[in-house]
Amino acid sequence: MPRKPFIAGNWKMSLATNEASQLAMSIASTCSDLSDRDVLIAPSFTALHAVADAIKGSDIILAGQNVCWEEQGAYTGEISPAMLRDLGCTSVIIGHSERRTLFGETDQLVNKRLTGALAHGINPILCVGETLEEREQNITFEVLEKQMRIGLDKVDENSAHHIVIAYEPVWAIGTGKTASNEQAQEVHAFLRQLLAQIYKKGLAASIRILYGGSVKPENIDSLMVQPDIDGALVGGAALNAQSFERIVKFK
Numbered sequence: 554m555p556r557k558p559f560i561a562g563n564w565k566m567s568l569a570t571n572e573a574s575q576l577a578m579s580i581a582s583t584c585s586d587l588s589d590r591d592v593l594i595a596p597s598f599t600a601l602h603a604v605a606d607a608i609k610g611s612d613i614i615l616a617g618q619n620v621c622w623e624e625q626g627a628y629t630g631e632i633s634p635a636m637l638r639d640l641g642c643t644s645v646i647i648g649h650s651e652r653r654t655l656f657g658e659t660d661q662l663v664n665k666r667l668t669g670a671l672a673h674g675i676n677p678i679l680c681v682g683e684t685l686e687e688r689e690q691n692i693t694f695e696v697l698e699k700q701m702r703i704g705l706d707k708v709d710e711n712s713a714h715h716i717v718i719a720y721e722p723v724w725a726i727g728t729g730k731t732a733s734n735e736q737a738q739e740v741h742a743f744l745r746q747l748l749a750q751i752y753k754k755g756l757a758a759s760i761r762i763l764y765g766g767s768v769k770p771e772n773i774d775s776l777m778v779q780p781d782i783d784g785a786l787v788g789g790a791a792l793n794a795q796s797f798e799r800i801v802k803f804k
C-alpha cells in the first residue's frame with residue numbers, strides 16, 4: 554500500500570492564542586478534506602484549546618509538541634497524554650532536536666515519552682537527526698541508529714505502525730540550509746532499512762518518514778519526489794498560511 558503523504562507544521566514557541574487561532578482557521582479553510590494526504594499542526598500548549606476550536610469539523614490533525622509518560626502527578630511543567638487527548642490531540646512530536654540539544658532530553662527519555670504516548674493512544678512523531686559536527690565526523694548513520702534503536706526500544710510491531718519518523722538534520726533547522734534532495738533521500742533510505750531490521754520489511758515499508766529542516770514552498774516539490782520522503786515537518790514556513798498551504802499542496 555502506498556504511504557499517504559503527511560505534512561506537519563511545528564509552530565514551536567510562537568503565536569499568541571488569537572494569532573494561533575487565526576492561522577488555524579486559514580489552514581482549516583484551505584488544507585482540509587484533502588483525502589490523499591494528512592495535514593497536522595502542532596501549536597504551543599497554551600494555544601491548543603483555541604486551535605482545537607478553530608479547526609473543529611475539519612480533518613486537520615492536532616498535535617502536542619511534547620508529552621509526559623505519566624498520567625498525572627508531581628511532574629511540574631509537564632503535560633500528560635490524557636491532557637493532550639482532552640484538548641483534541643491525537644498525535645505528538647517527540648524528541649525534537651530542540652528538546653534534545655537545549656533541554657537535555659536523552660534517547661532514553663525520548664523513549665519513555667514515546668512509549669507513554671503510545672500506551673495512551675497518541676500517535677508519536679519521533680524526531681531524529683545529526684548535528685553538523687556529527688555529519689562532519691562521518692558518524693551520521695551511527696548517531697541516527699542509536700536515536701532510532703533506543704527511541705523505539707520496547708515498541709512492538711502492533712504499536713510501531715502508529716509511529717511517524719521525522720528526519721531533521723540539526724544543521725538544517727531554521728538555518729535556511731536544506732539537506733540536498735540526495736542527502737535527505739540517502740538518510741531516509743537508511744532509516745527505512747533500519748526499520749526493516751528492527752521490525753519486518755512490510756512494516757518498514759508502511760511507516761512514513763518525514764523530512765524537516767528549512768522546508769519551504771520552493772523546495773517541497775523536489776523533496777517529495779524522493780522515493781523514501783513521505784512528507785515534511787515544517788517550522789518557520791508553517792507559520793504563514795500561504796506558505797503552509799503551498800507546502801501541503803506540493804506538486
Ligand code: 13P
Pocket residue numbers: 563649721725726727728729765766767768786787788789790
Ligand atoms: P524550520 O522549518 O524552521 O527549519 O524548522 C524545522 C523544524 O524544526 C520542524 O520541526
